[in-house]
Amino acid sequence: MATDVSVVRVFTDAEGRFGNPLGIVTADDVDEADRQQFAAELGFSETVFVDRSESGTASASIYTPAVELPFAGHPTVGLSWWLREQGHPVDVLTVPAAPLDIRYDEDHTWVRARAEWTPHFTFHQVRDAAEVAAADPSAYDSGHHYVWAWTDEEHGALRSRMFAPMMGIVEDEATGAAAVRLTGELGRSLNIVQGAGSRLRTTIDGDWVELGGRTAADASISV
Structure with a gap:
């Protein structure tokens, strides 16, 4: 059975050019044990698996082709934008590192994080x-x-x-x-x-x- 993957480009310029591709997958569609292989086969620099069961919040795991990451920038910015486009804007996106505060303005999606x-x-x-x-x-x-x-x-x-x-x-x-x-x-x-x-x-x-x-x-x- 095929798995649907939404694709966005994150950190484009003002004309929508460039940006880093991101694969977005509903968490229930891929078992946790299979996610690393799925991300490797997909081949994007990062793929996220998202659970958006509660209004105003969502949680996600993040994989490169080789490793799972506790936090990454382009997946959290891109996923937060995509969630709003899907009618599910979030104030908080939880990833393994921590819950992240999210805000939106007219052009940008913003994620609050710590360097460590x-x-x-x-x-x-x-x-x-x-x-x-x-x-x-x-x-x-x-x-x-x-x-x-x-x-x-x-x-x-x-x-x-x-x-x-x-x-x-x-x-x-x-x-x-x-x-x-x-x-x-x-x-x-x-x-x-x-x-x-x-x-x-x-x-x-x-x-x-x-x-x-x-x-x-x-x-x-x-x-």
Whole structure:
């Protein structure tokens, strides 16, 4: 029996271009023991399995092709947007790391998180956007590597790419968890262009980081 997968792209630009694909699956449709294999076969950088049984809340598990994650940025932002599109907007989305506060504005969906919930990233600050573009994914054969450079340091704007072979991801188009972690380390709000042109925004308030971006729907698939 085929399983329906809704697909969205998270952290698009204002015209709906770019963004990181996310697979969204109803939790009851795939047994917990089969979810890692399902995510690996689907092949997106992350797939979420969602339970939306209560009004105003939902819970989800998050899988890369290789591992389950307690928290990730693009799945939580994208899923929260999709839930609102389905007529089930949420104030709280619970993932293994913690319940997450969610808010919506006209263009963006926002998730409130803490840097310690994210994986450990090795940050490589380089001179400029051209050096970011020249980074070779094959040079990173372990760990989680985030290569970045300021494009307008005064206004918190930067260019980045992320390579995560341990997660089964050669290169991630848009990485919300890394944005949260870097925001915490730098102690300032950021406006990030990652990958081919995805857009991520963050704000910081003490130990809390709010991560936001736009999401667009793609065609659903059956697996």
